[in-house]
Amino acid sequence: MYRFLLTDALRDWAEKTPDQPAVRFSGQSLTYAELEARTNSAARLLIDQGVQRGDRVGIFMNKSLESAVSLYAIMKAGAAYVPLDPFAPPQRAAYVIQNCGIRHLLSAASRAGQVYEILKEPVELECLVGVEQVFGRGLRSFSWEQAYAGPSNPPDLRLTEQDLAYILYTSGSTGVPKGIMHTHRSGLSFAEWAVQTYDLVPGDRLSNHAPLHFDLSTFDFFAGAVAGATTTIIPEALTKFPANLSQLIEQERISVWYSVPFALIQLMERGGLEKRDLSALRWILFAGEVFPTKHLRQLMALLPDIRFSNLFGPTETNVCTFYHVTQIPPDTDEPIPIGKACANLEDLVVDDHDRPVPPGEAGELLMRGGVVMKGYWGMPERNAVCFYRRPAPGSFEDVFYRTGDLVQLDPEGNYRYLGRKDRQIKTRGYRVELDEVEVSLHSHAGVFEAAVYTVPDQQGSNLIAASVVPHPGAELDEPTLVEHLKSRLPFYAIPVRIWIMNEFPRTSTGKINRRELQAMAVQNLNGSEFQI
């Protein structure tokens, strides 16, 4: 059977292995046949409720079996799914809903309170599934039971691989999140590559550690479905507790684990992994951040029979390079490589003038091929600059995405990651634009100047800290600013400390001396609870 859409694998396995569990959550599962039937019914409801090809439909819920149902149902209705962070401040969720014109929202009873808050914002929601409260304003509400009640044959929409499949919102340097658009083509290209590269088979049990609005989840769901495997959706609450997680890996007999390095370091240090039966586990995949070599070496020594792989790439490319970690020399803490370009990708490293650099020299990584996003939702100026167009024969252009990542090819032919061209950072796997945090601080009337920077956290990752100079006469304290930020930013982007200062240290050219602020912050946090 052909596979051109992200939903095709589900259709095929529902026929071939109808009774095989497709997804599991807290001891419950949905077989491929059940997932296919439920998603067809729910897609029909969405179409009946006015969803049209190319629409955007939101998902706003804690992780559950309905997470999997939602993303397939939306794509089957011809729309792109837009996962909203269930813990985001209502203002931020409302911004995303407005920004990409979401009219239909799939949710859950447990989020009713937050949905109510979102509805106070100027959003134009028409239809709500999973929350039965009557909110008025002409909003039509349906239960999940109602969504599953209709006919379960698939809607015939004649979609193509170029149709939008999902939009993932991420931190934006202008102060508001930006939507990364992926098509069926770009999502499926990644999933097909992953299945081949990691030899995924129907007997595999994949973990779904990441939330839906993180690109890691596309591996868990789509590579899992292409392989006909089972994906175990891990409740958010358990992801915070290493001891619960290691128990889950054992009980669910997870064979392929995928998460940010931070989760693995926590598992190793506090999860009691050594006491667990991990005989089913064969791959540990990680992405999102650099895995500190000393921790990775320790983890590999603890789990000698398991293979490790580093997946790399901004959400804009799903994943674009990978590196199977074989051995780490005992005497170095040099970071491991990010490896080679994935199949169906052309990689290019260029200097500041878009000229390719000789092999071995540092430059920005550019990528062209199946996995690359379509662009940012509603940002023509940004889309005009984030792609590099190389002239090709016959008056065509080869379009490369500029990753913003600085890399260097090593003698073995693997890329090494050197850093970012901009102020985008990772804090424990979460992607944050420091400029977005600064803009958010500046939006408080009492703030005259703000500087946001990172401090190392002793776990090989970063925490965010900030310093603020108030307007003359303004009364400002840390709790006030934290409250202000909490209404705008996700929790992981809130600085762990905000220092109020009379003035900032300056460089000789008069710029804010962030390096000195950073050094002061490290000094101040030293010995505090954050240096763990």
Next chain:
Amino acid sequence: MDRKATLSSYIKDEIMRNPKANLRDDEDLLSAGILDSLAILQLVAFIEERFKIKVPDEDVVFENFQSIDALSRYLETQKEAG
């Protein structure tokens, strides 16, 4: 200050960083998004210091940290055991 009040004020002051926050003893600290990985480590360090007990890694589980009530019940069992 009793145990629950101590826990509650620590969570409000240091984790939520909002001393005026409303926080019920039975509030689900995870579903509400109050506790993240970092906050849990902070909270464990605080409990160990304040209540003079050692919280072993295997006790740092969802069941014990779901709410102030759950934490208080856990600390009660530790007191008896100790």
